[in-house]
Structure formats: structure tokens, C-alpha cells
Amino acid sequence: MRIVFCGVGAIGSQAAVLCRNLAASLVFIDFDRVESKNLLAQAYVKPSVGKNKAEALKLQFLNLHGVKTESFGVRVTRDNVEALCGSADLLVDCFDNQDSRVLLSEFARRAGKPLLHGAVSADGTFGLVRWDERFTPDAEETVGQATCEGGAHLPLLGLLAATLARSVQDFARHGNRRDALVNLSSVMPTSGV
Amino acid sequence: MATLNITYDGMSADVPVALERPVTDDDVRRIATELVRSGGVPGMHLSGLSHETFRYFVVDRFRGPRGEERIYLRPKVPFGAR
Numbered sequence: 097m098r099i100v101f102c103g104v105g106a107i108g109s110q111a112a113v114l115c116r117n118l119a120a121s122l123v124f125i126d127f128d129r130v131e132s133k134n135l136l137a138q139a140y141v142k143p144s145v146g147k148n149k150a151e152a153l154k155l156q157f158l159n160l161h162g163v164k165t166e167s168f169g170v171r172v173t174r175d176n177v178e179a180l181c182g183s184a185d186l187l188v189d190c191f192d193n194q195d196s197r198v199l200l201s202e203f204a205r206r207a208g209k210p211l212l213h214g215a216v217s218a219d220g221t222f223g224l225v226r227w228d229e230r231f232t233p234d235a236e237e238t239v240g241q242a243t244c245e246g247g248a249h250l251p252l253l254g255l256l257a258a259t260l261a262r263s264v265q266d267f268a269r270h271g272n273r274r275d276a277l278v279n280l281s282s283v284m285p286t287s288g289v
Numbered sequence: 290m291a292t293l294n295i296t297y298d299g300m301s302a303d304v305p306v307a308l309e310r311p312v313t314d315d316d317v318r319r320i321a322t323e324l325v326r327s328g329g330v331p332g333m334h335l336s337g338l339s340h341e342t343f344r345y346f347v348v349d350r351f352r353g354p355r356g357e358e359r360i361y362l363r364p365k366v367p368f369g370a371r
Binding site for chain 1: 297347361364368
């Protein structure tokens with residue numbers, strides 16, 4: 097099984113780390129670079145600062161866990177989504193913007209690819225794990241609304257990443273498609289139970 | 290009896306609510322505002338809460354594992370985190 101993580105920031109990087117024991121090829125896609133501020137809320141270590149996130153995560157998997165992965169340090173666009181995601185058996189959306197989520201969703205539906213979304217609210221207090229057939233991004237209140245910065249609620253991000261990884265694992269092993277709501281007090285399965 | 294979960298300002302709590310009829314999303318927002326203002330939500334007593342606070346919040350409705358009604362009032366999830 098080939099699992100492609102689209103976006104390896106706070107949610108994607110931590111969820112990927114929790115998928116490292118799966119019998120699967122893990123692929124990371126992200127155009128962004130690791131900044132010092134990312135070290136407190138994302139799965140990156142100090143020597144990775146300045147590196148492309150996808151490449152840095154690949155190196156960390158190899159050096160820290162002995163796991164080989166693949167990386168693509170590019171932005172997903174309409175022109176390259178087929179080349180990047182066409183061979184995936186599972187797509188995991190951890191992007192930080194709605195346009196990329198919609199682009200990936202359109203591709204997945206067109207190509208018949210399973211797609212799992214993980215997302216967190218702008219204030220970092222609420223998260224969602226939803227399969228594409230039940231996922232509709234909430235409308236932005238204002239265009240270009242600020243994203244959640246700094247991981248103020250790091251335990252919630254960890255809980256969300258773990259819930260996302262659990263859904264990936266359930267799909268990889270049993271074909272189940274579980275959705276969940278994650279808030280500061282609980283993880284609530286909402287579908288596929 | 291339904292369970293209303295409210296996530297706001299770094300807090301999250303469940304509160305049982307008796308609903309005698311189907312309620313709209315605006316009803317849920319109004320009920321939640323009154324509950325928080327009056328101290329009816331465990332750990333979330335904010336008497337000065339504005340009636341506009343939950344204006345852009347999303348209402349999700351689910352059935353729990355035992356068929357119970359669960360209503361979530363939550364912030365929007367437009368993005369992942371950086």
C-alpha cells in the first residue's frame with residue numbers, strides 16, 4: 097500500500113510518525129521549509145531547520161526510525177496532482193488551506209482514490225477526521241483567514257494526529273473508514289464505527 | 290435528552306439538554322449562549338458572553354454509539370495548522 101501525506105506540517109508530520117509501523121510505503125508532499133517556530137508543534141528536530149519539510153521528514157524517518165520513505169518538496173497543483181498522487185492507494189489531506197483541499201478532493205473523486213482529511217480549527221481547539229465522501233470544508237469567515245499558529249493546544253494536535261493515524265491504520269488493515277470529531281475533552285467517532 | 294458539546298476559548302464541555310422539538314442551528318447557538326452565560330455548562334461560566342459569540346460556529350449533529358443524540362457547537366475548521 098502506498099500512502100501519500102499531502103502536507104506535513106503540524107497534523108501531517110505527527111500523524112505520519114504514528115504511521116511508521118504500517119506495512120506501507122509512506123510518501124510526503126510539502127513545498128514549505130522547516131522554521132524554528134515549527135519545532136514546538138511539528139515533528140521536526142533542530143537540524144532540520146531550513147530544509148524542505150517533506151525532505152526533512154524523510155531524513156528523520158531514516159535516521160531516527162530506520163524507515164525508508166519518499167518525499168516531494170513541491171506544491172500540489174492542478175498540473176502535477178496526477179503525477180504526485182496517481183499511484184497512491186490512500187491520500188491523506190493535511191493541508192493548511194482550503195484551495196489545496198478542494199483540489200485534492202476533486203482529484204480523488206475523479207480518480208477514485210480513497211482520501212482522508214485531517215483538519216483543525218483556527219484557534220487550535222477542535223479537529224476533524226473525515227473521509228472525503230463526508231467532508232465539506234467550512235466556509236472561511238474572511239478570505240485568507242489566519243491559520244492556527246504555534247500549537248497553543250499541542251495536546252489537541254497530538255490527539256488529532258493520533259486519531260488520524262488510527263483511521264489510516266484501520267483503513268490499511270481492515271478497509272474501515274472511520275470519521276471522528278476531536279475536541280479538548282474527547283474523541284467522538286461519527287461514522288464508520 | 291440530547292447532549293450538547295460546546296468548544297469555546299480553549300474549553301470544551303458536555304451539557305445535557307432537553308429538547309422537546311427539532312431545533313435549528315440558530316436555536317442551538319442561542320441555547321448555548323444562555324447556558325454559558327448562566328453557568329449551566331461545567332467549567333464554562335462566562336456571564337458577559339456576547340450574543341454574537343457563536344455566530345460563525347458550526348453545528349454538527351450525530352447519533353452516539355447507543356443511539357443518543359449528540360450536538361456539537363464548534364469553531365469552523367477551514368484550515369490545518371502551520
